[in-house]
Amino acid sequence: MRGTLAIDLGSSTTVVAYQGPDTAAKLLALPPYSTSEPVAVPTLLWLSDPAMPRPLIGRQVLEAGLAHSDGPQLHRDFKRQIGALPCPAPQPPPALPLRPEQAGALLLRQLWAALPPGLAPERLVLTAPIDSYPRYRQWLQEVCRELEVPELALVDEPTAAAIGAGLPAGSTVLVVDLGGGTIDLSLVALEGGEGRPAPMAQLLRFAGRDLSSSRQALRCARVIGKAGVALGGRDIDRWIAAHLCPGATLDGALLEAAESLKCQLSSAEEALVFWSPAGLPPQPLRLSRSRLNALLVERGLLAQLDDLLEVVLAGARRDGLAPNQITALLPVGGSSRMPLIRQWLQERCGGIPLQESRPVEAVALGALALTPGVRVRDVLRHGICLRCWDQRSSRHHWQPLFVAGQTWPSERPLEIVLACSSPNQRSLELVLGEPDNERRSEVVFEAGLPVLRPRPAGQARVMPWSEQPPDLALDVPGQPGEDCLRLSFSVNDQGQLVLEVTDLRSGRLSAPQLLGPVR
Structure with a gap:
């Protein structure tokens, strides 16, 4: 199976996503390392002997009860330190604990080795933090040098998160990243928009050739403001x-029970788990959402978020950007699902549209979308036509909207302006049809044998749809020849014909309508 693999190495969770040439993007389970909800690998390594690099990874560390150990065998939170300093010079065989770069390299190689049989990606796209992008890129190139993949690409994390959440190029996005070990707020301006090219992953290897020394322009989101805390x-x-x-001693079993309570309270008002202290029977632990919220306020979490937000918005003011000019607020990271965090976001950033997304997966899915050549597109076998009245000839004709062989989903809508044809007209009829391409040939018999004979161009018959959309009402009655409506047609990624209608005289824009499937 050829396709593109995306790996988003996170501080607490690593997400692996895959997109085949004819399939939609999906998260990839890597047993026994990954969890099921979400489908991701906890960024955990347990290595008892560096001379024998067969570590426990992700879920294995959790199931062994080692996730909260204080020993040097446990490696976590190393992603934040990669690229923060220049890469150190080569050293003798590693000792415990591993350096952050060594731990990250070991994790990535183990994940690559755990890919399902038969999956041979032709492209690997990785994500990098924007504040240490050049050094992180250098480290990733070294790690991936031995991986047998023809194409290697890199994209910065805020851009990937925004694109993965469906935001357009050129957006200004406030990314609120609440992970397992850090909180990071960043206000970034994405590339593209206003006629500029859209953002795209930076190719580091193409057709097996190293492009690290090429003159590609560095294409990252521009940081306007950033603040974080450990x-x-x-x-x-x-x-x-x-x-x-x-x-009580805050050991692994107790902390896992506390984490379970926290996760349950994201969707429930009350939570119950059982904790098994060493040598004692299981004990019930109960917590309510209201008490958890009060605890977080007591511990100063919201005050800390307020301080971070103020630092970021100060950067926006220096850049001449008002809060109401920010395109979207994008929460990512598992902790962003907590109701108190969502409440804080709405209260403190109420003027900024909240972009709902899959907070854990958004970066990996956005990395796939930013990689050249991986967007799945289909082609129309038949076209779509709109029946129009020709005033000069006093007859109807079929105006093509989309033709056979055209790709979908649409890159941009097709716009048509309709005028009235009779006095005080109150609505415009909408009749759609499908060209019968098979009827561009006709069957004739020559010497008793059927022969396909092409018909002259332009004679393909159009079959009206069996179910037509309702007439389009006009806000104000129209007169003959008066432009009244602008129709914007597009085909979405589900293969549905979508219509948006603008009344040119009142300025009213209708909600998008699904008119029916295309073929």
Whole structure:
């Protein structure tokens, strides 16, 4: 199976996504390393002996109860440190703990080795933090040098998150990233928009050839403001555990129970788990959402978020950007699902549209969308026509909207302006049809044998749809020859013909209408 593989190495969660040439993007499960909800690999390594690099990874570390160990064998939170400093000179065989670059390289290589049998990606796209992009890129090139993949690409994380959430090129996005170990707020301006090319992943290898020394322009989102703190979801787990079990040792079992409570309270008002202390019977732990919210306020989480947001918005003011000019607010990271966080976002950023997305997967899915040549497109076998009245000839004719062989989904809508044909006209009829391309040939018999004979061009018959859309009402009665409506037709990624109508005299824009499937 050829296609594109995207790996988003995160501080607490690593997401692997795949898109084949004829399939939609999907998250890729990598047993026994990945969890099922979400389908992702916890960014955890347990290595008992660096001379024998067979580590426990992700879910294996969780199931072994080692995720909260203080020993040097456990490696976590190393992603944030990769690229923060220049790459160190080569050293003797590694000792425990591994350097961040060594831990990250080991994880990526193990994930590559765990790909399902028969999956041979022809393109690998990776994500990089925007604040250490050049050094992180250098590290990734070294890590991927031995991977047998013809094409290698790189994209910055804020751009990937925004594109993965469906935001257009040229947007200005406030990304609120609440991960397991860190909180990062960044205000970024994406490339593209206003006639400029859309953002695209940077190719580092193409057709097996190294492009690292090429003159490609560095194409990253522009940082307007950024602020962060080394505080995250695991710290919230510790607060919960200390609140419920004062004086208890915050070991792995207790912290896992606290994390389970936190996750349940994202969708429920009350949560219950059972904690099994060493040598004692299981004990119930209960927590309500209201008490968790009060605990987070007591611990100063919202005050800390306020401070970070103010730093970022100060950067916006220096750039001449008002809050109401920010295109969207994009929460990412598992902790962004917490109801208190969503409430804080709505209260403090109420004037900025909140872009709902899949917070854990958005970066990986956006990386796929930004990689050249991976967007799945189809072609129309038949076209779509609109029946129009020709005033000069006093007869109807079929105006092609989309023709056979044209790709979909549409890159841009097709616009048509309709005028009235009778006095005080109150509506315009909408009649759609499908050209019968097979009737461009006719069957005739020559010497008793059927022969296909092409018909002259332009004589293909159009078959009206069996179910037509309702007439388009006019806000104000129209007169003959008066332009009244602008119709914008497009084909969406589900193969549906979509119509948006603008009344040219009142300026009213109708909601998009699904008119029916295309073929």
